[in-house]
Amino acid sequence: MWSLVPPLEETAMHDHRRLGRELDLFDTDPLMGAGLPYWLPDGAAVRHALEEYVRDAERRAGYQHVYSPVLGKRELYEISGHWSHYSEDMFPPMDLGGEQVVLRPSLCPHHALIYRSRSHSYRELPLRMAELGGMYRSEMSGVLGGLTRVRAIQLNDAHIFCTLDQVAEEAYGALELIRRAYRALGIEPARYRLSLPGPGGKYVADPELWRRSAELLREVLDRSGVAYEAVEGEAAFYGPKIDVQIADPAGRESTLSTVQVDFHQPEQFDLHYIGPDGARHRPVMVHRSVIGSLERAVAHLIEAHGGAFPAWLAPTQVAILPVSDAETDDAVRLLRRCRDQGLRARLAAPDAGTLGARIRAARLVPYQAVIGAREAAADQVALRLRDGRRLDAQPVSQALARIGAVVDGHDTALWNSDPVAAHR
Template sequence: MTTPHDHRRLGRELDLFDTDPLMGAGLPYWLPDGAAVRHALEDYVREAERRAGYQHVHSPVLGKRELYEISGHWSHYSEDMFPPMELGGEQVVLRPSLCPHHALIYRSRSHSYRELPFRMAELGGMFRSELSGVLGGLTRVRAIQLNDAHIFCTVDQVAEEAYAALELIRRAYDAMGIRAARFRLSLPGAGGKYVAAPELWRRSTGLLREVLDRSGVAYDAVAGEAAFYGPKIDVQIADPAGRESTLSTVQVDFHQPERFDLRYVGADGAKHRPVMVHRSVIGSLERAVAHLIEAHGGAFPPWLAPVQLVALPVSDAEVEQAEGLVRRCLDQGLRARLAGPEQGTLSARVRAARLVPYQAVIGAREAAADLVAVRLRDGRHLDPGPTEEALRRIASLIHAHSTDLIGR
């Protein structure tokens, strides 16, 4: 089923992403405009995490099979992993998640209770061996770039850290101009898919219920949707056809700290086991961009728009002034392009730039006085004014991640 804003169609029409059979199913590539949206999201979430006390790391996309045997992925999740590759007498695997690598990074150094909570974040690649029948556009892919983080903390710190993660998610959704369809408390179901540790499941579930109740959001408890190592809060989104998927998550994990023998030195001088809180603010960049395309029909909030300002000289006589405007935009950190008379009439160029938040028309009067007449993509017009003043106002709104075109 497709809709007018189906990201698979619109994303290609807007030159955001595409696929090629030689790259393979479930492996889309990003075109320049799509990469601009993706990079804007990356910059936003890294800065939001930095301000929230996270430290960023980078880790390899490969790991020895033994790593995933220790984490439990091999016994509980191997059907969704790519087959091992033989390398120098060892088997290495494309990672299905980042948490085992982050556990090893934590374990590589000693930690005191004074350092906790220790918040570790990464925008990293992971891989899922999805069946061809479920692949589609950017929502189900085989190579995933995930906004992931793991917080190593004491039991007493878990609820506060999980609550803070939900607040990061709420602020990110406001900035992206999207909303959650619902919140789900994902619990284990029947069968051997889940780690057999009833007491750990009870404690983890109780902590997440506490966080949800404190947040004041309505939620549904659903069996069979937990991670194999613990329960999670899933923030569900819906596409225009009403189909749900998970974008953001918060998870509590007592299992992997034990499997990797993670420790910290407590105030008593003894070694204690930390808890691992997994959280993703915007989920995978692929799924986030897919939802943004569908939610906004390609008319992204200004800070996310691939092109934020287009310079439209009325005639050839104003091209030089328009080129200067583009350079000034770039100097202010804005994404701007020139659409000159060779691309058609002014009205045709305005139509072609219908999704660009700011359309700067430069006629003879504006060129002579260093003015700019800004047309907003919603059809409103601002009075001609000094170029520098207009650019400062636009840059201020964009750098503040506002969803409004002219501020309030």
Template sequence: MYDHRRLGRELDLFDTDPLMGAGLPYWLPDGAVVRHELEEYVRELESAAGYRHVYSPVLGKRELYEISGHWSHYSDDMFPPMQLGGEEVVLRPSLCPHHALIYRSRSHSYRELPLRIAELGAMYRSELSGVLGGLTRVRAIQLNDAHIFCTLDQAVEEARAALALITRAYADLGIRAARHRLSLPGDGGKYVADPALWQRATALLREVLDDSGIPYESAEGEAAFYGPKIDVQIVDPAGREATLSTVQIDFHQPERFDLHYIGPDGAKHRPVMVHRSVIGSVERAVAHLLEEHGGAFPAWLAPVQLVVLPVSEAQAGPAYDLVQRALAQGLRAEVSVEGSLGARVRAARLAPYQAVIGEREAADDLVAVRLRDGRRIEPLAPGDLLHHIGARVEARGTALWADA
């Protein structure tokens, strides 16, 4: 059973320091590679699906969160306000109020909708020390977030497309969804008091799930304070369940921020706001990937994709030449020369590809190829090997070889 906290430190991916504080991990170079590749993947996936990316500040006036409802319903999970020039500013606990302001900053016609705004942005939660752990519960969160502003008639299709995007990403990342949950409000005052709002949004999300043919379970007390949501649940090796991805339909914040678009009749109409996150927080996604794959990331995510192993010092030249060619192609590669060949092969066990160059391979300008799953490929010319690896990395997914 894998624990991402132990693996992450053993593999030099991330760590913590008391002077930075609990729940505030830092990323080491190899971990930064994984994070960067994951973020770029999500950006490309979203761009191809018609999303436009933005940047917004991590601070906002307290008034912003009073309007959004976070202050009255969520302030226990927010950091306290800071005084700044006679105003109170707050580290944001969510990106949606900022995206609502971005939408509101320009006038919009029904012809522009749906408008899909995405951001990989930081947010902050004042988590209690007792619940913090590794990358799964942190105080500084890098969230893959997006908000779709659309007409009521478009909301179900946009939410359904968001679910399909999540399914696609899980396949590429090798993530298995444990179950889908329709998260509904419970008792108490933590939820917006508008029964009609809840009924409308819940009916639309049920339609999304039913149309998608996805089995789901309803769970009271798990909704966001402003509306119901579809939660995609994952389970770690210890059997603990967590939410990774979400899709929400929101009538509350468009009302609170007085959002509108101009319809075909020339009048103002209220848009619907679809919230969705494909991989949730980068931190939780990497933690789950570590535990799901035991550190053996899909080739396109691996910190080192190719390790070249010369059998002896006589083959060091061709080994370094191969690494330089790999680097020039945009692959992450390194030469391993210290210790016996067997020890080096074991040390490189998590690399998707190993290229061994012995006396015979060097003489024939070939490399012997070992895949991480134990398969051995017939010796290849260096250019052919790099072509195969490049194709698998470009295709993403979890297959190591074209015939897999």
């Protein structure tokens, strides 16, 4: 089913909770519980496109992907420091065979164990380990809302194990991955924040650790040339971080992406590598998330685009509209060709209404492929773009190649200028 509402200017109409349900992207059920939304097919398509994008970007940047369990012994989080600094936001332990296990609030302790499970040489570093994995936060019901604050989170997470000399370069590379992803997603950060510790006992007590970490992140931000502000009280309990802030239509800020430098957990888990001198050395752990949690990322994308996603993200990329029943067979063949090319396409048959009504129903779809008698006879298609442009009829193979190029290139433009495809 296609959208019932177009992108609107009013802030209330851009609320992802409203749009997400009206666009059939996600919903909730009281039997599943608060803060536990489920994804409908169109929402799952957006999420899957995001997952494919980030995995491919990470692979190209030299990351290796792993899977780790969503449960761990309480002792694991005592070692990492989560239990003493973060237990109020964790679900209660479960008794299992005389042991206590916990739904993990973070992936980093698991990745530290994966690193520790094998010996490492300095020649292997930096070792970049990534995972799209589940984690769980015991959020209070009063702060839950749509996809932005949930209890079950699918996080695009990664941890880079490196030498001290490699930290700045790795953190800079992570920040560049984030900036490229934002361009592909068509979103703008509200600001960059250097999150530092504040007063109170929720931080690891090691002044030298904090000084070195903050100095490295300042170096990265200065090199990147982005304006930023230092804010106390927003650091992780184990170290400072770069937070990339986003804002909803009402101006409310939240953190989407992060880069963090961590000297604490390598010490806690006794991580090491063998240096060129044959001795054991402690690696540094750089935490980073390119698009943060998939839930918050999709929530922001819904609001930023009003449901009119970039073509590569759109749940339906091509709406196929035969003018009459006589062109239905040709439309079905086009549908198959789209799907064979990997495009997400749907058929809007004449029995769904007049051509004008079907075009309006598919107004958030990037490409509307109209097939009349003339196009069917010539194996052509007349494309209407979501932005209102109407392109001259062109061979189906040419149209699909052009659409495929936009989608595969993660372009935010619907159609690149081309004299062959002049628009009316």
